[in-house]
Amino acid sequence: MIVTARPKRTKSFQYVVLFGYLVFLGFPLLWMLSMSFKGPRELVELYPSFIPEDFTFENYRTALTEDDHQLVRNGINSLKVAVVTALLTTMIGLPAAYVLARRRGVITRLGLGWILISQMFPLILIIIPLFLLLRDLKLTNSHIGLVLVYVVWALPFILFMLYTYVRAIPPDLEEAATVDGATRFQILIGIIAPLLLPGIVVTTLFAFITAWNEFFFALVILESPDLTTLPLRLAQYVGIEGVVRFGPLAAAALLATVPSLLLFVFIQRWLTGGLLSGAVKG
């Protein structure tokens, strides 16, 4: 009895700490939820309450219908750009990471070094040359241009992540497949890709969220209101000298968070590792 009492207390303490951490992480989201149901007067009360007193859906109505349903259009744009970015980045990143991990040599080492160096340039330094390049390609004010930039921007990090995942897979599996007559491509698709699934999911999610949340490139590259993405729309609720339309902003921001949350819910089982365990004995 004495032996089991201590771990129980420890476990309870762990749960309390975990709960505290969850509240800490979730509080901004909960507060945003509360704000999204408050009227303009209640939003500037000196002692705000968590539960709205004058519960209203007006902020959601405003956010969704304002400017001919601009938020919805911008949401669709964001989804389009983020999905294409995530798919393209993974499609390029996976074979590239495989080659970098499996082919050792000067070129791969130089390639990895170059990828690392490319991460050192701050955003503000490259924005004007990048804009000029896109202008010459006639890709400014277009989703294709934006997706290209996002893919290039997310690719180095994704390459590195997938590279480490591939390195963790024992080459014995591939050797066995080669003995059975599989080609490189068959090995990549049939053996490596399924084993890499958690890694692919994580990196795809990273690319998706990077593109979903990105503001600055979209601000510079896109012009037409029909092409703009959600972060640009959300920024429009923030005005000069700290004047903010808190109600519609909270409602719109909450709606903008939903796709990312849903994505996490659906793919979380892929995020938990362990798929690789048992693939190779010993």
Add this chain to the structure above:
Amino acid sequence: MRKVIVLGTLALLCTVLVAGAQAGKQATVVKLKFATYVWQPTTVAANKSIVESWNKAHPGIQVEIVPVDVNSVHDKLLTSFVGGTAADVIHDEAADIAGFTQQGYLANLTPLIPKTLKQSIPKDLWATTNFGGKITGVPSLLQTYNIFANMEILKSAGIKAPTLAKPWTWAQFRANAKKLTTSNRYGVCWGLRSPVAVVQTMSLNYGGQFFYLKNGKWTFEFGAKDQNVIKQMHDMIHVDKSVDPAATGLSGSAVLPAFFGGKCAMTVAGNFTAQSMILQGPRGFNWAMFPLLKGQTQQQVANPQTYSISEQSKNKQSAMFFLAYLVNKQNLAKLALGDWLIPANPEAGKLARKSTKRAGSWKIATESVVHFRKGNWVSLAAYPRWKAEVAQPAFVQYLRGSSSLQELEKSLDDGWNRVRG
């Protein structure tokens, strides 16, 4: 057979003529891009309706709105100028276009501005967009800094509101703020998170310009007239203790909950805050916007929103036609009402007053136009950088009590010598 040939030839001829007419029609249509940072829903709607009515009435000159994020205007414009993709008509502000003018990105509007437009805006406002004889922006809307008061608190303390004829002096403001300060209330909640604009704008009450032309060179000076306002603000916080020190770290709009909650009797903010008083103030909240404070004068620096034409525009004359329409008195009044800002054209101000129930604060706001003067700093290309990198942190430190007036002067002066290039 002959019939078929004749009919075929006629059909071909018709097609060619129609196509030619269409092409001719398309060739004569001028397309203008109008980059604007309007963000309040009311102003966005007003802007849209103005552009729609223009497009309807002028099929030969079609305007397309390009929205710009209000907090990234400079970055967005700079990128588009450098990239050669700038809009034809550009919405910005006087202090920002100085740099763009110097870099040659904005067209000289002097020969293009119609006489009626030139006459409709006071000379002191044109001066804010005149850079060495070249006007590169049409002033449109402006703001002043005013005192907003909780009239219930003032009445119970026996303090009367100032009038346009008898505005408060700085001394009266300080005395009343002190009188209104109690154990559970401050006289003033003043959001001074970014204090440079309010300090420099109001310093003109004592003639403080901060930058003076000496031997053909703009020099920074911090003499008695430049120091007066910021020193009084500092003393209200640290000597009189009539300004809530906690609120000084907030923005102007962030102190409103404390003001609405009766934690302070007055606040100083941009005149557009009147809109928040109406929309966000508790029901029945008795507030008033006071006339401009008086030092030696009631003058405040004008840093108007501006409309410019890009040097890259191939249709400058058409852009000017549209611009003149955009800022005619009816349209300017609509835009002013949307943003609660003061129209540069006094006639538009009168129209705005007529079309609102809130005539009191609008009267005070629009009557302020005569007190606007050009601030020397508005025309300095290096000013935005000095303001952001040097003055903002230095003013905050001084108002917080972390540095002395001498230290403030030194950091402002050293900073100017560093950034002016």
